[in-house]
Amino acid sequence: MFLIKDILTPVQLKRLSDHRYNSCGRTLFDPIVQPFWNWLVLKLPLWLAPNLMTITGLIINIVTSLILVFYSPDATQEAPRWAFVFCAVGIFIYQTLDACDGKQARRTGTSSPLGELFDHGCDSLSIVFVALGVNVAVQLGMFPSWMFFQCFTAMALFYTAHWQTYVTGTLRFGKLDVTEAQIVVMFIHLISAIFGPNIWSTQIPKICIEIKLMPVFAGILTASLAFYSNLTMIFTGGIGKNGSTVAGTSILSPLIPLALVIIPAFIIYQKSTTNIYEHHPGLYILAFGVVSSKIANKLVVAHMTKSEVDYLDSIFIGPGMLFLNQYFDTFFNEYIVLWLCFVYVAINLVHYCTIVCLQICSYLHISMFLITPQPVSSDENNSLSSPLLQSFPNGEWCFKKVTCWYASSETSDLISNVQSPSYQHSFLEEVITVNEERENLDDEIP
Secondary structure: OOOOOOOOOHHHHHHHHOOOOEEEOOOOOHHHHHHHHHHHHOOOOOOOOHHHHHHHHHHHHHHHHHHHHHHOOOOOOOOOHHHHHHHHHHHHHHHHHHHHHHHHHHHHOOOOHHHHHHHHHHHHHHHHHHHHHHHHHOOHHHOHHHHHHHHHHHHHHHHHHHHHHHHHOOEEOOOOOHHHHHHHHHHHHHHHHHHOHHHHHOEEOOOOEEOOHHHHHHHHHHHHHHHHHHHHHHHHOOOOHHHOOOOOOOOOOOHHHHHHHHHHHHHHHHHOOOOHHHHOHHHHHHHHHHHHHHHHHHHHHHHHOOOOOOOOOHHHHHHHHHHHHHHOOOOOOHHHHHHHHHHHHHHHHHHHHHHHHHHHHHHHOOOOOOOOOOOOOOOOOOOOOOOOEEEOOOOOEEEEOOOOOOOOHHHHHHOOOOOOHHHHHHHHHHHHHHHHHOOOOOOOOO
């Protein structure tokens, strides 16, 4: 289970090295935030590795969110107002670094499949802490069922977004996506910091609904539209044989791992004789959030390697501890079992991510957190003739990510002179210019 052995097969590594990242669509706030991100990335040092940016942002996001959870583990107590400011700043830093890492990779010529996997992996964990933090900000723990629904909806929404990517081969962004959600969450944290979290308990006149439920209802509406869009693409957009996934498997295959997270979480919550979820919602959501993060990571790997999705995983042993303990009439203290579950799944996730990342680094001969200089062939020329934007039949423009591991013709030429700082600067400026001409469309992963 925790042995240091290869997880990806040689065939999967070969397919992963040939993988090309495609994204499509533009969010509502893209024209506003892209100029800032484009300006900022030009100020970053060329030695700064993109993955180091991503992991730094994630650590800051996790730490600031855990501060809130420490002061309000059940999302009903009032945390210090400075903690809400810290959490808002943490989300802003993560969002900024997460948006700039891909730009920095193209700027330094260090784009790789590892960068995409690393980015998505951090996002899968970040969304758990962001969702939990905003629940603490509005004290949604007073409505534990709504808190459960909100957090697990966020996890499921992230998973289905990559489910449709596994089916269609293209990650699609809607008008309202993760960027907009993060901005709203930052705004909520700042309101709690200025007026105090108790302001969310104010009842709206005539309809007698507390203000804290309004973001929940808005989230339900937005999530419903996103689910509808993703499921439509899942059932109609398969690019494999007979409408199957990129791996040629059934489009419904990713549903099983998701069900193995949500269904046990709901059953354990409902059947607990000690009300384990109501008393410790923060720890409960973090434990199942880590499980959700791993199955999302494995789905991304399945997409990038064009492989079948694994239905079962050793991380499900964690929730299984809670389930079996209930089956035997709560033989052990449920709170202790919940902590054991959380520690186990956290170690399991870190172990999996570490082995996979080290495997990819070894196969591609790259470093995870350092920029590895690449040799430049004498016959390589500075060329920007390859189109950065690809037009689709529906008139939508998509940015096709150009990466340094494709050793062929114009793509190789595009990033050949990465050792020259002046070329790196001019290359990124040209990319930015093209993006602005296409209405600031970018391929960044939220």
